[in-house]
Structures are given as C-alpha cells and as structure tokens.
Amino acid sequence: MKNLNIKPVNHGTTKADKNRYCGPAVISAITGMTTGEASRLIRHVSGRKAIRGSSVREVTDALTMCGIKSEYKSFGMKLGRSTGPTLAGWLKATVKERTADRVFLMIAGWHWQLIQGRRIVCGILGSPTSVRDKRVKRRARVANVYELHSTGAITTPTEAKKPKSVDTNRNHRSKAQSLAKKLGITIEIERWFSSDINKYENVYWIQYEGDFDYSENGIIDGHCSYDWQEVFWKLQEIEQHQQKKAA
Numbered sequence: 552m553k554n555l556n557i558k559p560v561n562h563g564t565t566k567a568d569k570n571r572y573c574g575p576a577v578i579s580a581i582t583g584m585t586t587g588e589a590s591r592l593i594r595h596v597s598g599r600k601a602i603r604g605s606s607v608r609e610v611t612d613a614l615t616m617c618g619i620k621s622e623y624k625s626f627g628m629k630l631g632r633s634t635g636p637t638l639a640g641w642l643k644a645t646v647k648e649r650t651a652d653r654v655f656l657m658i659a660g661w662h663w664q665l666i667q668g669r670r671i672v673c674g675i676l677g678s679p680t681s682v683r684d685k686r687v688k689r690r691a692r693v694a695n696v697y698e699l700h701s702t703g704a705i706t707t708p709t710e711a712k713k714p715k716s717v718d719t720n721r722n723h724r725s726k727a728q729s730l731a732k733k734l735g736i737t738i739e740i741e742r743w744f745s746s747d748i749n750k751y752e753n754v755y756w757i758q759y760e761g762d763f764d765y766s767e768n769g770i771i772d773g774h775c776s777y778d779w780q781e782v783f784w785k786l787q788e789i790e791q792h793q794q795k796k797a798a
Contacts, residue, residue, distance in 0.1 A: 555619070555654045555701055557667045559678040561585045567713055573663040574605030576674030577656060580665055581699060582617045586674075588711035592616060595710040607695055610656070610663065614699070616708045621656060621697040632661070632694040639689035641696075642666075642682055654699045660691025727783040734789060735759065738782060755782045757789075765789050 560576045562569040563585035570576075575589035582589070590602045596612040597605075611621040626645055628636055636644065638659045649655070651668040658664075664673035671687055672679040680686075731738050737758040742751050755776040757765075765771045770792045771785040 554652065555581060555699055557581060557654060557665045557670060557672045557679050558583060560674060563587060570602060572603055573674040574610050575602060577663040577665050578610065578613055580672045581619065582705055582707065584707045584711055588707060592708060592711040618701055618703045618705050620700045620702050622700060624696045624698045630693055630695060632692055635693040637689060638691050638693055641693045656697045656699055658694045660688050723779040723783045727779050727786055730786045730790065734786060736786065757785060
C-alpha cells in the first residue's frame with residue numbers, strides 16, 4: 552500500500568481547476584488532484600450542484616473513491632463542536648501518536664484540515680506548515696478526527712475529471728471547408744437569433760458563381776444550413792452532380 556503524505560493544495564492552472572472551500576482543499580492535499588476535481592467528486596457523492604461546504608460523509612466517501620479509508624479516532628477524548636478539546640489541546644494530548652507516518656483528517660472550528668506529525672495543511676494555509684504557525688486556529692474546538700489509510704493506489708476517479716467538451720461539428724467543418732475549396736464554393740457564416748432556443752446560433756450559406764442554381768434544380772435542399780455536417784452533405788451532393796455531368 553502507498554504511504555500517505557500531505558502536500559500543497561493544488562488549485563491547478565485554470566478556473567475550472569479551482570474551488571476555494573476547505574473540503575475540496577483537504578482532498579486535494581492528500582490525493583494531489585486539483586480542488587476543482589475534488590469539488591466535482593464531492594458533487595458526485597452528494598448529488599449537490601454547488602460545493603460551498605462539505606459534510607463528514609461527503610468528504611470520507613469521496614476519499615474512499617480515491618483509495619483512502621477514514622478511521623474514526625477519539626484517543627479517549629470527548630470530541631464535539633462545543634465540547635471538544637481545542638486544537639492546541641488535541642495536539643498536546645496526541646504528541647506521541649502523531650508520528651510522521653500517520654495522517655489525520657479533522658474538523659476543528661468548522662474547518663477541514665490535515666495533520667501529519669508536526670505539519671498541518673488546509674485550504675487557508677495552502678501548503679504543509681508547522682502546527683505552531685500563527686495562522687493555525689489553535690483555539691478552535693475539535694469536532695471530528697479520522698486517521699487516513701490507503702487501500703491501494705491513490706487514484707483520481709473518472710467522476711472527478713471535467714468532461715471534455717466535444718465539438719461535434721469539428722470533423723465535418725474541416726471536411727466541408729476542404730470540399731468547398733475543391734469545388735470553388737464559398738461558405739458564408741451568419742449569426743442569427745433563434746426565438747425557438749432563445750439564443751444566437753450560426754447559419755451557413757452555400758455561395759457559388761454561375762447561372763445554374765443547385766437548390767432550384769433540386770440538387771440540394773436550400774442554400775442555408777444549420778451545422779457543418781449539413782453543409783458537408785450538400786457539398787457532397789453538388790460534387791456528385793458535377794461528376795455525373797462530366798461523365
């Protein structure tokens with residue numbers, strides 16, 4: 552099994568990679584995935600559309616999908632949002648248990664954080680730092696603590712990845728443009744507002760010189776098309792007509 556190690560919170564390089572809340576931050580800091588991916592994973596396990604806070608179940612279920620098990624640990628202390636020890640008190644009481652090869656996930660002061668040995672990381676800190684760092688809220692009450700264990704390779708589930716946008720027009724666009732050039736035909740593109748879908752869309756016009764009108768003579772069904780695939784089909788019909796005429 553892979554040893555777990557806390558690492559800097561990964562916000563990636565694009566807006567889609569980033570989520571600023573603490574739940575996705577701790578998932579990122581233990582798995583290496585971006586906070587955007589962690590947020591998508593929490594949305595998957597929770598069924599929620601937006602992540603601005605995350606429950607214990609949502610974070611631990613998300614970690615399970617990554618190959619990380621969460622084991623509840625109280626160390627004989629009474630934990631709770633109002634009754635639990637302060638973070639400073641918990642750190643003092645667990646000094647022997649907090650070895651460099653153990654990682655603890657906790658909620659303290661309504662905030663998710665990870666502790667490994669004498670280092671701590673969360674969405675506010677950004678990178679692992681000393682538990683004595685002045686930015687650490689040492690007076691926050693510890694509500695929940697879990698020790699994390701890997702169950703195998705740590706992975707980024709498919710559900711965390713942003714679906715790739717697919718340009719269904721792309722292949723037909725290049726084919727249509729190539730065929731239009733071969734036939735000496737121009738494709739003009741206009742932006743029209745469609746009241747049916749309440750937004751603008753592209754409309755494609757097949758333009759050519761000469762007295763013969765392919766539309767009026769039934770070779771193609773009109774000069775106007777609504778996607779590149781339709782344009783390509785019409786150009787193929789024009790090409791076939793020209794080949795028959797030349798034979």
